[in-house]
Amino acid sequence: MAAEEAIARPVDGPGMHTASAPLPERGEPAERAPHGWRIAGVLLPALFLIAVEALVRGDVLPDNLVPAPSEIARALWQLGGEHLLQHIAQSxxxxxxxxxxxxLLAVAVGAAMGLSRRLDALLDPSFQALRAIPSLAWVPVLLLWMGIDExxxxxxxxxxxxxxVHLSVISGIRNVDRKLVELGAVYRLSSWRLFVRILLPAALPHIFTGLRTGLAVSWMFVVAAELIAATRGLGYLLSDGRETGRPDIVFGAIILLGLLGKLTDSAMKTVEAHVLAWRDTTNEGARA
Known part of the structure; x- marks a missing residue:
């Protein structure tokens, strides 16, 4: 009894800190982001655009290199709503x-390599070499192999x-707590059930991080993709603005790419929060 009381009693001493507050209960956030900071995060891009507008109107920034946001909006408006929506929809x-x-392919291949050390040793050198190839280097190869269609x-x-996504799947599976795997062995789960019931759920946070990163990279690669004889798309719009000397169109396409990237990332983050609602982490509480 005395030993239990000694363990439960806080210990003060050199290098030891007495807890100033109890640990949060399940679902209780450790720290919430103030509402004002959330509003500031939304207003920050708007304030930046207002500052650029003022600098351009005050002849601090040259308008032939950095167009005023109002000129960018006017240029996009002049493209016509239907015409602009076609570019957005195509991209x-x-x-x-x-x-x-x-x-989908990355999840399948990454799961196989994460579960098999032999397969990982066989394929990983090739994948790492392919990963280092820049996006534009693929363009002439794909044109040669597939033509100029979609x-x-x-x-x-x-x-x-x-x-x-491939790297995140492998990392997620390899970093699953060994105690969970041992628990599956105790219950004599088959390899498939072990993967579905233990490995995959435990790896999902890593996988969603890879999915969000892959989605952002997809918006980057679509610009290179639309250099392949495209007549629609934001990448084409950006290239056309450069060739015709229209910086307002160039910056307009860049802003639209950023907005679409943010919207799709927010959608993926919402899916992640729904799928991983079972997590009990400080981040889950702080998100509220």
Whole structure:
């Protein structure tokens, strides 16, 4: 009894700190982000655009290199709503198709390599070499193999999405707590049930991190993809603005790519929060 009281009693001494507050209960956040900071995070880009507008109007920044945000908005408006939506829709469809194909293949291959050391030793050197190839280096190869239709564009986006997801799946499986695997062995789970019931759920946080990274890379690769004889898309719009000397169109396309990237990342983050609602972490509480 005395030993139990000694263990429960806080210990003070050199290098030891007495807890000033009890640990949060399950679902209770350790620290919440103040509401004002959330509002500031939304307003920060708007304040930046206002500052650029003022600097351009005050002739501090040259308008032929950095157009005023109002001029960018006017240029996008002059493109016409339907015409601009066609560019946005085309890029979005290419990202969705390429990311979907690349992510599915990455999960399958990454899971196989994460579960098999032999397969990982066989394939990892090749994948690491392919991962280092820049996106534009794939363009002439895909043109040669697939022509100028949609196939090479979607394939290039899939290549960009594959490697971040692939690495995250392997890392997630390899970093599963060994005690969980031993628990599966105690219950005599088959290899498939061990993967589905223990390894995959435990690796999901890593996998979602890779999915979000792969989605962001997909938006980067779609610009390179739309250099392949495209007549629609934000990458084409950006290239056309550069060739015609329209910095307002160039910056407009860049802003739209950033907005779409943010919206799709927020959607993926919402899916992650829903799928991983079972987690009991300080981050889960702080998100509220």
């Amino acid at each position: 979005t469809l290419r990202v969705a198709a390429g990311f979907g194909c690349g992510a 196939a090479p564009k979607i394939t290039l986006v899939a290549i960009g999405a594959f490697f971040p």
